[in-house]
Amino acid sequence: MKHNYHAIALDKIDISEADRLYTFYTLEKGLIRVPARSVRRGKAKLAMQVEDFVLSHITIAQNYGRGTLAGAVAEDYFVSLHENLEALECVDNVRTIFLSIMDENECDEHVFVLFIAYLEGMNKLAQKQNFKKYNTDLKWFTHAFLIKLFCLQGYDFHTHKCSICRGKINEIKNGFSVSSGGILCATCSCDEYFCYIDPDTLKALRVIKSNNLKALSKVIIHEDVHKQLQNIVYNIEKWVMR
Ligand SMILES: [Zn+2]
Incomplete structure (x- = not known):
């Protein structure tokens, strides 16, 4: 058969x-x-x-x-992606995480569709920047994909309410703690395993959560937001792969 x-x-x-x-x-x-x-x-x-x-x-x-x-x-074949070393590095990292959090024979159409949107997006971004040196958008797009993947796999979090006191999150410096369930208001940011997030990073997280992945390839973020997002993704990654 x-x-x-x-x-x-x-x-x-x-x-x-x-x-x-x-x-x-x-x-x-x-x-x-x-x-x-x-x-x-x-x-x-x-x-x-x-x-x-x-x-x-x-x-x-x-x-x-x-x-x-x-x-x-x-x-x-996603040819441009395969020709761009930095894009390949990002996808290789995604593969390691993906294989460690997925069980065999558990299908999820949303994960499949998201993964294809990621490869298509990376292929387009790689094509555009094969002549440039800077690669923040490849990494931004990869982080956005991973946050969406983690959400689909059950690690979802609020971006408008504090995970501890449930109070409203204001546009000031807040925190993110994976063990407390996500974003923390300024008052609750005292857990020892939290990282600071600036208002722009909070906005970026809201943008990731409220848009489809394809639309996110057009978003441009600055270096500080990029670093904070990288930290958040790394923390969730350690949490889900533990
Ligand atoms: Zn709070």
């Missing part, structure tokens, strides 16, 4: 002289791992279709266990 899936290729390891074990995030079954026979031999066309971070239609022959990868047709 053969089954078809919409899949994002995420990882591969060599498992024998000619075979590989691939990891895909699929629309239909979530995270799956499947072996491909003889894929490392000579001119195996299959390998090209399932390079890391390529969107493909894959076919799995379901004989026993995980089955075997029987075919694949790439739908989008």
